[in-house]
Amino acid sequence: MSTDRLPAVVIATATVALIIVGTLWPIPSAIVMAGSGANLLRPSSSPQAAVEILAGEIGQQAWEKAYSSLANKSEFTELEFVRDLTGTYLSLRTYATLDSFDARPLHASADEAQVQLKLRWSSVIGAFLDTRDLRVVRTGDRWGVLWPIVKEPRVPPQVIPVNYLRWDVIYRGPEDDWGSQDVEAPHVRIVDMHPVERSGGVVIMGELLNEDVVPAFVTVKATLLAKNGSAIATEDSFDKISHVLLPKQVTPFFIAFHDVELSEVDSVHMDPSATLIAASADPVIGIEDQHFNTPPGASLSGKLVNQSGQVVNVAHVLGTFYDKSGQLVWVADQYVDRALLPQTPVSFAMSLPADIASRVSSERAIATTYSSGRFQ
Amino acid sequence: MKSKCTFILGGLILAAMPLAMAQTGGLRLPKTVEAGSAFSIQSSGSGPAFLYIVGPGQVLRRKVQLGETTVFAPGDLHNAGRYLAVFVGGSSTENGAFDVTAAHQPMVLSFLAKPSRLPVDLHDGISGVVYVFDAFQNLVLVPIQVSFQLTSVTGAEQMRTALTRNGAAWTKMNSAAQEGVAKFVARVGDATSTRVIQQVPGNPCHLRMSARASGQRLAVETEPVRDCSGNPLPDGTIVTFTETYSDGESTVDVPLKRSVARADMPAYGGAKVSVATGVFIGNEIRLGTKR
Numbered sequence: 001m002s003t004d005r006l007p008a009v010v011i012a013t014a015t016v017a018l019i020i021v022g023t024l025w026p027i028p029s030a031i032v033m034a035g036s037g038a039n040l041l042r043p044s045s046s047p048q049a050a051v052e053i054l055a056g057e058i059g060q061q062a063w064e065k066a067y068s069s070l071a072n073k074s075e076f077t078e079l080e081f082v083r084d085l086t087g088t089y090l091s092l093r094t095y096a097t098l099d100s101f102d103a104r105p106l107h108a109s110a111d112e113a114q115v116q117l118k119l120r121w122s123s124v125i126g127a128f129l130d131t132r133d134l135r136v137v138r139t140g141d142r143w144g145v146l147w148p149i150v151k152e153p154r155v156p157p158q159v160i161p162v163n164y165l166r167w168d169v170i171y172r173g174p175e176d177d178w179g180s181q182d183v184e185a186p187h188v189r190i191v192d193m194h195p196v197e198r199s200g201g202v203v204i205m206g207e208l209l210n211e212d213v214v215p216a217f218v219t220v221k222a223t224l225l226a227k228n229g230s231a232i233a234t235e236d237s238f239d240k241i242s243h244v245l246l247p248k249q250v251t252p253f254f255i256a257f258h259d260v261e262l263s264e265v266d267s268v269h270m271d272p273s274a275t276l277i278a279a280s281a282d283p284v285i286g287i288e289d290q291h292f293n294t295p296p297g298a299s300l301s302g303k304l305v306n307q308s309g310q311v312v313n314v315a316h317v318l319g320t321f322y323d324k325s326g327q328l329v330w331v332a333d334q335y336v337d338r339a340l341l342p343q344t345p346v347s348f349a350m351s352l353p354a355d356i357a358s359r360v361s362s363e364r365a366i367a368t369t370y371s372s373g374r375f376q
Numbered sequence: 377m378k379s380k381c382t383f384i385l386g387g388l389i390l391a392a393m394p395l396a397m398a399q400t401g402g403l404r405l406p407k408t409v410e411a412g413s414a415f416s417i418q419s420s421g422s423g424p425a426f427l428y429i430v431g432p433g434q435v436l437r438r439k440v441q442l443g444e445t446t447v448f449a450p451g452d453l454h455n456a457g458r459y460l461a462v463f464v465g466g467s468s469t470e471n472g473a474f475d476v477t478a479a480h481q482p483m484v485l486s487f488l489a490k491p492s493r494l495p496v497d498l499h500d501g502i503s504g505v506v507y508v509f510d511a512f513q514n515l516v517l518v519p520i521q522v523s524f525q526l527t528s529v530t531g532a533e534q535m536r537t538a539l540t541r542n543g544a545a546w547t548k549m550n551s552a553a554q555e556g557v558a559k560f561v562a563r564v565g566d567a568t569s570t571r572v573i574q575q576v577p578g579n580p581c582h583l584r585m586s587a588r589a590s591g592q593r594l595a596v597e598t599e600p601v602r603d604c605s606g607n608p609l610p611d612g613t614i615v616t617f618t619e620t621y622s623d624g625e626s627t628v629d630v631p632l633k634r635s636v637a638r639a640d641m642p643a644y645g646g647a648k649v650s651v652a653t654g655v656f657i658g659n660e661i662r663l664g665t666k667r
Contacts, residue, residue, distance in 0.1 A: 167612065184492040213610045248614050249614040281612045285629075289626060291624045363625075
């Protein structure tokens with residue numbers, strides 16, 4: 001056999017071996033996510049099996065089956081059960097699919113057990129975790145799950161007057177003469193910027209201010225330059241920024257460069273860009289009860305309160321963390337998977353690395369929102 | 377099609393001619409012609425011939441009798457630049473060159489005013505550049521005096537004059553102390569061009585707020601927020617209220633409405649409430665009430 005063919009043969013052999021291993025000894029979540037045969041493989045003869053089967057049915061969106069297997073289904077309707085998992089209003093949950101799950105027994109007795117179920121959902125902005133502590137009870141020779149229903153609060157019918165400003169823009173037309181004016185792009189300024197080495201790469205964090213009187217759609221691009229002036233890499237902040245900045249608003253930004261060492265970098269070229277856009281000053285989101293939770297499991301948690309009258313479908317919280325001297329040390333973010341109803345608090349928690357958390361002295365959080373049917 | 381053939385023929389003639397062109401024999405050409413004006417060319421020799429006038433973006437072809445004067449009507453040549461006159465046919469092979477210059481009467485101003493929006497009270501913050509063109513869109517290269525006038529919303533005027541250099545004149549103006557729309561006018565003779573400059577409030581000069589506890593909630597409100605010239609900051613400007621208490625913090629970003637920002641926050645005894653807009657920090661209030 002020629003040496004050229006050797007890697008191909010090794011890869012093919014390994015693939016076949018892994019397929020055999022995966023078929024003969026599949027992981028539990030793979031069994032139940034695989035389809036209807038799962039119930040046959042593992043009947044709900046144990047608390048963990050009951051939870052895994054339920055999770056599998058949730059993954060397959062077999063709502064009727066999942067609902068009918070619950071031991072406390074008399075406490076709520078199937079619709080309420082589905083809404084608990086997918087959201088009543090359009091939100092990240094609505095179009096999320098269950099990627100995987102973990103069922104971990106917490107304790108068990110002869111007739112009752114507690115199992116922690118971690119559902120990992122995939123959505124357009126990445127994965128989010130939904131953790132439920134489930135009580136599982138024995139009914140005859142089978143186990144049934146008591147689902148801890150989370151009912152989304154209903155906002156009573158009312159009129160909430162909103163008269164915040166909205167900006168509309170008329171741009172220069174193609175028929176205008178050369179030299180004709182166009183609307184001026186918003187003036188934005190980077191007020192803080194720090195490059196740091198992190199996890200085998202370089203991270204650039206900073207803050208951007210809209211110092212104009214009009215709203216701006218902003219992005220920040222950074223180019224790392226070597227000592228000879230050549231560009232090492234160029235990246236932008238993608239979603240680690242609040243793209244819509246109202247007048248005098250400040251957003252953090254976070255740009256990650258992988259596989260670059262800070263010692264290679266001589267200078268950084270920052271390129272903030274701003275475009276004038278139509279926008280609305282509504283909705284106003286309050287961020288209440290912010291707590292910085294120290295390690296282990298360092299995080300910034302709090303509650304978002306939608307102070308306006310419209311439903312916010314997707315909310316994104318960005319946290320800026322400073323040390324004792326006021327220097328920016330980290331930027332973290334968190335999407336909220338449920339819709340924000342008017343005047344209804346929704347919790348969030350964004351984690352940050354333990355070594356960074358020990359240096360944090362103060363923090364600042366901002367929220368950006370997306371509402372379906374709105375231009376912003 | 378005909379004009380295309382004429383143009384190609386003209387090009388071929390030009391290619392065949394020596395680069396250094398000189399007026400030859402009895403050919404009499406004007407040294408310069410003002411764009412759009414009438415002119416004539418006197419040839420020598422005898423017999424019929426064709427006269428080609430080849431220039432930037434324009435070629436003329438006339439059947440002429442050598443030895444006679446060929447007259448061109450006003451408007452026949454209107455693009456400024458270097459032109460070649462070539463007689464083809466008959467006993468003559470004369471040729472020569474002349475310049476067509478822009479008309480002295482400015483008709484069109486291209487006026488670039490930047491920026492279209494700027495903060496009040498900014499020295500030399502507004503720049504205006506004017507390019508002067510004649511009726512045929514030729515850049516007028518002779519120096520011409522341009523007057524610039526900036527009229528603010530209060531009626532206050534700033535005037536500047538500048539001579540064009542190579543067809544362009546420019547100036548700088550200060551933005552007024554009062555916000556509002558200013559008219560920026562450039563004028564050369566009867567030709568004018570107007571741009572609108574929006575003068576907007578600058579950074580806040582002082583930011584003060586008050587807080588009033590109402591049960592378990594706290595109503596915070598700023599005084600009207602103004603810049604250092606006394607202009608109220610525009611609606612929509614974001615003001616951030618931050619309430620820091622023993623075990624946490626609450627923040628809310630609210631837009632100014634009629635120059636005032638109001639927010640509703642949870643009330644905690646002993647909490648510190650601060651206010652900021654952009655990078656400008658306002659006063660702090662320490663709450664004494666118990667929740």
